[in-house]
Amino acid sequence: MGICKIAYSLDAPVLNLAIRKAEYLILGLCIWLACTGYGLISKRDGQPFCATPGCVRVLVNIGVSYRRAPLSTLDALTLRDLPGFYNILGSIPGIKGAVVVETCNRVDMFIDADESVEVNEKILWNWALETKFKLHELRRLAEQRTGGQVLEYLVSLASGLESMLVGESQILGQLKSSLIEARGLAASSPTLSKTFEMSIAAGTRIRDQTGIGQGTVSLGSAALKVAEATLGNLDRVKILLLGTGQIGMVLMKALKSRRITDVTVAGRTRQRTESFCRTFGGKPADIKNVTSQLGLFRLVMVATRAKGYLLTKEIVVPQLKGDHSPKLIILDLSIPRNVSPDLEQLKGVVIRTIDDLRDITDQAVSVRKTLVKEAEPKIEEAAEKISALLRREEAEPMVSDLYHRADKIRREELEKALSKLNLPPHQQEVLETMSLSLVRKLLAQPVVNLREAAKKGDRKLLTVAGQIFEGE
Numbered sequence: 001m002g003i004c005k006i007a008y009s010l011d012a013p014v015l016n017l018a019i020r021k022a023e024y025l026i027l028g029l030c031i032w033l034a035c036t037g038y039g040l041i042s043k044r045d046g047q048p049f050c051a052t053p054g055c056v057r058v059l060v061n062i063g064v065s066y067r068r069a070p071l072s073t074l075d076a077l078t079l080r081d082l083p084g085f086y087n088i089l090g091s092i093p094g095i096k097g098a099v100v101v102e103t104c105n106r107v108d109m110f111i112d113a114d115e116s117v118e119v120n121e122k123i124l125w126n127w128a129l130e131t132k133f134k135l136h137e138l139r140r141l142a143e144q145r146t147g148g149q150v151l152e153y154l155v156s157l158a159s160g161l162e163s164m165l166v167g168e169s170q171i172l173g174q175l176k177s178s179l180i181e182a183r184g185l186a187a188s189s190p191t192l193s194k195t196f197e198m199s200i201a202a203g204t205r206i207r208d209q210t211g212i213g214q215g216t217v218s219l220g221s222a223a224l225k226v227a228e229a230t231l232g233n234l235d236r237v238k239i240l241l242l243g244t245g246q247i248g249m250v251l252m253k254a255l256k257s258r259r260i261t262d263v264t265v266a267g268r269t270r271q272r273t274e275s276f277c278r279t280f281g282g283k284p285a286d287i288k289n290v291t292s293q294l295g296l297f298r299l300v301m302v303a304t305r306a307k308g309y310l311l312t313k314e315i316v317v318p319q320l321k322g323d324h325s326p327k328l329i330i331l332d333l334s335i336p337r338n339v340s341p342d343l344e345q346l347k348g349v350v351i352r353t354i355d356d357l358r359d360i361t362d363q364a365v366s367v368r369k370t371l372v373k374e375a376e377p378k379i380e381e382a383a384e385k386i387s388a389l390l391r392r393e394e395a396e397p398m399v400s401d402l403y404h405r406a407d408k409i410r411r412e413e414l415e416k417a418l419s420k421l422n423l424p425p426h427q428q429e430v431l432e433t434m435s436l437s438l439v440r441k442l443l444a445q446p447v448v449n450l451r452e453a454a455k456k457g458d459r460k461l462l463t464v465a466g467q468i469f470e471g472e
Contacts, residue, residue, distance in 0.1 A: 057096065057191060058115040059150040062123055063108030064141045066164050071337070071355045073141065077107050077131050078336040080307045085130055086187040092122050097189025099182040099196060101157075103174050104247070104335045104354045105164050108157075110150065110196075112189040120144055151383040154195065158203020159375055160212055164357065165219055166372065167212040173246050175200055191390065198389070202382035209378060212371040219247065220254025222357045223331055227299050230329050230350055238296060239263045242287065242310060243303035244276040247333050251301055252280040264297070266290045268304070295319040298326060303333045310338040313346070320348055392451055399447050406443060410435050 064077055079085045082100060089098045089109075094117025101108040109127075113119045124142060128135040145153055153162070158175055160167040179196045182188040188196075207213045224234065231237055239260065241248055244267030255263055265282035267273040273284040287310075294300060294316060302310060311330065320328070331352045332339040344351045414435050418428055 058113055058147055059191075059195065060111040060113050060119060060123075061108060061145040061150040061153060062111070062120060062127075062142050063101075063106055064138070065106035065108070065143070065162070066354070068141050068143070071104070071353045072341075074105070074107060075335065075337045076133055077127070077138070078102055079107070079127075079130060080336065081130070082181070083185050085126075086182070086185050088126050088130070089123065090187065092119055092126070093117060094119050097182075097192045098187050099179055099192050101175060101178040102335055103171065104333055106162075110154070110192060112192045148383060148387055151195070151199070151386050152379060154199040155202045155206070155379045155382050155386070158200050159206045159379055160203070161372055161375060161379070164354070165222060167207070167214075168218055169207070169213050170219060170246060170250060172200060172203065177246075191393075194393075195386065195390065198386045199382075202379075202386065206375055206378045206382065210371050210375045212375055218250060218254060219333070219357075220250040220252075221257075223251060223301065223333060224254050224258065226352050226356050227301075227329055227331060230327065230352075231298060234258065234260055234299065237262070237298045240290060240294070240297040240300045241265045241282065241303070242291075242300065242338070243267060243334070244272050245303065245305060247303035248276070249280060251303060251333075252276075252282060256281055264290060291315055293319070294328065295321060297328070299329045299331070301331045301333070302338045304338055306334070306338050307336065308338075309340040311343065312340045313342050316343055316346065316349065320346070399450055402443055402447065402450075403439075406439050410439050 064074065066074065069077075079100065079102065082102075085100070086098060089095055089111070094114040095111055096114070097112040099110045101110070109123060111119060111123065124138055125135060127133070128138045156162050158172060160169065160171060163171055175196060179188060179193065183193065228234060234255075235258075237260075239255070239262060241251060241263055244265065248265075248267070252263070252265070255261075261281065263282040264285050265273055265277055266285045266287040267276060268287070270284065270286060273286075276282070277284045291310065292315070294311075300311070304310065316328075327348055327350055329350045329352065330339055330343065333354055337353070339351060341351075343349050414432065418431065421431075423431065
């Protein structure tokens with residue numbers, strides 16, 4: 001029902017008074033909105049508007065990857081107490097949320113922060129302190145990104161372009177599990193969660209559109225090639241797999257694709273190990289028992305998330321049969337490392353790590369350059385769409401605040417008018433409806449302008465909210 005139709009439901013004297021009250025209401029709203037736009041009023045319930053300069057948010061990424069650091073350095077920078085580090089990040093002024101991604105190729109921190117607060121140096125300082133790593137060396141190794149760079153990097157990561165094995169799909173699961181863990185620890189923010197979800201969806205879509213994940217050298221197949229370089233054909237080799245997580249699953253699938261079935265599997269719990277073997281194959285064993293029987297195996301693949309070394313000199317040396325013992329190949333794909341580097345000094349023991357996959361991956365990258373070029377513009381486009389959606393949401397707290405305050409003024413003025421008019425209930429309802437309609441019509445265009453300004457990244461218009469009454 002329009003305002004004019006509503007007005008005809010009122011008697012003439014009542015109508016005149018109602019119109020005067022409506023004029024006061026509109027004038028009050030205009031004054032309030034203008035004051036708000038120029039920063040004279042900036043709080044509701046003690047909380048600043050997100051559109052004020054001090055509350056503009058920015059995404060920050062700080063990370064170290066295989067591109068700049070070897071496995072030993074990545075291992076040293078891995079956070080052994082991730083929940084504790086999330087607490088540290090949460091205590092840094094300006095940080096609203098964080099998601100940490102740790103894989104065998106990288107340690108990445110994604111941060112939702114206030115733009116006006118410098119957080120990078122504090123993050124680096126605490127990271128170095130937590131891992132006992134030299135701060136100046138961490139500064140040299142760390143790649144730092146902000147804003148749109150973070151979005152492009154995250155979409156590229158989900159698309160598989162940042163992986164050592166270009167196009168590999170394990171990173172998608174790792175991004176999802178990192179987000180789930182951060183949410184479980186109440187560390188992520190709504191903005192970060194949406195950013196991760198949209199980036200993962202975009203990465204999946206780009207993989208489908210370009211085929212970049214098809215025929216790629218998987219982590220599992222690359223690992224088996226490294227083992228074959230020392231052991232030759234693996235068909236009759238007794239193999240032990242330690243780990244029933246995502247990397248363990250990838251390794252097991254690679255073995256099955258080669259029809260290699262003589263594989264013993266041990267995980268953190270017997271129940272988990274048996275479930276893994278029912279799904280992917282292999283013979284379940286208890287991890288404590290099997291690590292004391294390493295002499296039975298020629299190839300040991302380690303892929304767990306244990307925080308310490310599972311295989312040390314004390315465990316391995318007693319099981320070696322002197323100079324006549326066949327070579328024992330230990331392939332450590334864990335982050336942090338689960339195999340003590342001291343084992344490399346033992347005769348008859350060969351240690352291989354993710355670093356040994358580089359030659360294979362370099363060949364794969366050269367073959368896939370065309371697909372990478374096809375994916376890059378799609379990544380830029382996806383990142384810009386995500387950025388526009390995130391920017392649009394910047395206006396929502398202010399839009400909500402506008403409606404909240406406008407309705408508060410409407411109700412206050414309506415209550416004053418009704419107390420003087422002594423109207424019957426049905427006419428009170430008419431005036432109530434008219435006041436609601438006035439507020440909606442008054443705020444309709446300003447709200448559209450606010451949302452468009454946010455979508456375009458026009459923060460000047462967001463800050464000077466007095467311009468919201470002007471058309472585009």
